[in-house]
Amino acid sequence: MRSTSSSDHDFDLFVIGGGSGGVRAARMAAARGARVALAEDGALGGTCVNVGCIPKKLYSYAAGYAEAFEEATGYGWQLPAAPTFDWQHLKAQRAKEIARLNGVYQNLLDGPGVTVLRGRGRFVDAHTIEVNGQRHSAEHVIVATGGRPFVPEFPGREHVLVSDAMFDLEPFPKRLVVVGGGYIACEFASIFNGLGTQVTQLQRRAHVLTGFDEDLRHFVAAEMGKAGVDIRFNVSVASIRLDGKERVVMLDRGQDLHADAVLFATGRVPNTENLGLEQAGVALDETGAIRVDAQYRSSVPTIYALGDVSTRLQLTPVALAEAMVVVDALFPDPKRRGGPRQPPDYDFVPTAVFTHPNVATCGYTERDARKRYGDDKITVYCTEFKSLRHTLSGRNERTFMKLLVESDSDRVVGLHMVGAEAGEIVQGFAVAMQAGATKAHFDRTIGIHPTSAEEFVTMREPSVG
Ligand SMILES: Cc1cc2nc3c(=O)[nH]c(=O)nc-3n(C[C@H](O)[C@H](O)[C@H](O)COP(=O)(O)OP(=O)(O)OC[C@H]3O[C@@H](n4cnc5c(N)ncnc54)[C@H](O)[C@@H]3O)c2cc1C
Numbered sequence: 001m002r003s004t005s006s007s008d009h010d011f012d013l014f015v016i017g018g019g020s021g022g023v024r025a026a027r028m029a030a031a032r033g034a035r036v037a038l039a040e041d042g043a044l045g046g047t048c049v050n051v052g053c054i055p056k057k058l059y060s061y062a063a064g065y066a067e068a069f070e071e072a073t074g075y076g077w078q079l080p081a082a083p084t085f086d087w088q089h090l091k092a093q094r095a096k097e098i099a100r101l102n103g104v105y106q107n108l109l110d111g112p113g114v115t116v117l118r119g120r121g122r123f124v125d126a127h128t129i130e131v132n133g134q135r136h137s138a139e140h141v142i143v144a145t146g147g148r149p150f151v152p153e154f155p156g157r158e159h160v161l162v163s164d165a166m167f168d169l170e171p172f173p174k175r176l177v178v179v180g181g182g183y184i185a186c187e188f189a190s191i192f193n194g195l196g197t198q199v200t201q202l203q204r205r206a207h208v209l210t211g212f213d214e215d216l217r218h219f220v221a222a223e224m225g226k227a228g229v230d231i232r233f234n235v236s237v238a239s240i241r242l243d244g245k246e247r248v249v250m251l252d253r254g255q256d257l258h259a260d261a262v263l264f265a266t267g268r269v270p271n272t273e274n275l276g277l278e279q280a281g282v283a284l285d286e287t288g289a290i291r292v293d294a295q296y297r298s299s300v301p302t303i304y305a306l307g308d309v310s311t312r313l314q315l316t317p318v319a320l321a322e323a324m325v326v327v328d329a330l331f332p333d334p335k336r337r338g339g340p341r342q343p344p345d346y347d348f349v350p351t352a353v354f355t356h357p358n359v360a361t362c363g364y365t366e367r368d369a370r371k372r373y374g375d376d377k378i379t380v381y382c383t384e385f386k387s388l389r390h391t392l393s394g395r396n397e398r399t400f401m402k403l404l405v406e407s408d409s410d411r412v413v414g415l416h417m418v419g420a421e422a423g424e425i426v427q428g429f430a431v432a433m434q435a436g437a438t439k440a441h442f443d444r445t446i447g448i449h450p451t452s453a454e455e456f457v458t459m460r461e462p463s464v465g
Contacts, residue, residue: 016144180201202232
């Protein structure tokens with residue numbers, strides 16, 4: 001179904017960026033009969049497929065085998081020799097799988113007839129985009145150009161790596177310094193620690209995972225420490241110099257660290273530079289992200305922005321959900337039950353951090369819940385335990401779970417976990433929370449025994465203090 005006023009333009013919709021959000025928007029709009037073009041100047045699939053979620057999770061699985069080998073002996077397995085790890089093999093396997101996914105994305109676009117332009121898109125004006133010197137006009141434009149790693153200015157900045165480079169690192173680092181305390185820093189610290197690297201993680205604040213529940217943050221940092229990551233708090237890098245192939249990291253406290261590689265995972269910035277946004281009249285916010293309204297419209301009503309380039313949560317499923325809202329608004333599907341999709345409920349977006357052990361969370365942190373509902377309106381249920389698996393595994397990893405309940409409504413407004421498969425577990429509870437589940441619903445739910453997840457439905461006594 002074409003938008004009625006599109007006849008003057010080459011396309012009904014032009015999408016800049018072929019990552020999670022852009023590909024979803026382009027292919028769904030084309031499947032509804034719109035004439036769609038998509039420009040991508042890198043690999044199809046964007047950050048998530050090429051240098052984000054997917055390769056990261058594959059490497060996290062690889063790291064997990066180290067724990068499995070260690071635990072196996074507790075269950076009677078005798079390994080013929082100490083296991084060895086082949087980094088080249090893992091990299092080649094990953095590259096093969098990512099190439100396969102790039103092909104899948106190409107087919108997803110080709111199938112419904114999206115015109116894929118391999119090159120950098122740039123606005124000439126609000127309805128004209130130039131790619132490889134050719135101009136294309138479109139009724140509507142979606143900017144889905146994502147973000148990129150940010151490294152602050154400091155002496156020796158040229159000697160550091162960003163997360164994009166970690167997947168093909170050569171040679172495999174024996175000693176790695178990870179700078180940052182966000183989820184990307186914590187995940188890479190856990191991955192390389194699991195693969196056998198000696199990892200030192202430097203965090204300028206007093207805790208990791210800012211924005212997550214405070215108890216959870218302390219718990220996961222302690223578990224990562226027990227697993228072997230040397231996490232240091234309240235410390236910054238003053239400078240880095242090369243000594244042969246070695247990086248010498250000078251800390252602000254005056255101490256030196258020696259490493260084979262230094263990863264700076266110190267945040268990401270939106271890709272809004274050199275896009276011609278000013279020519280098109282698109283306004284940015286103070287972080288350089290595209291400012292959008294509740295329906296992802298920029299300051300120019302025919303130009304939309306979604307995913308990491310705008311101001312919301314930087315997660316693949318969020319970019320996908322935002323893409324569907326825009327597609328439904330521009331090219332409605334009359335057969336869709338319930339009418340056009342509405343923006344997701346950003347307060348209850350579940351998310352995971354693939355540290356070892358995993359973190360997963362849905363809803364408010366304790367601090368935010370108290371701020372939102374009132375200090376005396378929040379009841380906290382909290383537990384920590386050694387899971388059944390580790391009674392024989394010989395490892396002393398512990399699991400943490402926390403529920404926050406708003407007392408007037410009895411609604412569960414926060415659910416947090418550190419432990420094996422936390423992401424798999426919290427995804428299911430997120431459905432219940434989205435549906436407004438109360439503590440009484442949790443209490444009425446029968447647990448699956450023996451699992452760790454059952455603890456979420458058997459916590460009866462509020463925590464004190
Ligand atoms: C290390 C890492 C791990 C992550 N892990 C997870 C995870 O476990 N779970 C999760 O949900 N999210 C994860 N994310 C975040 C997730 O990858 C992003 O939220 C998601 O990819 C955003 O999708 P997007 O469509 O907005 O942008 P992207 O996927 O970044 O796509 C943007 C695309 O636009 C292209 N582009 C940019 N400018 C132009 C231009 N001018 N012309 C043409 N093309 C252009 C880029 O090449 C890119 O392909 C991770 C991110 C990183 C970096």
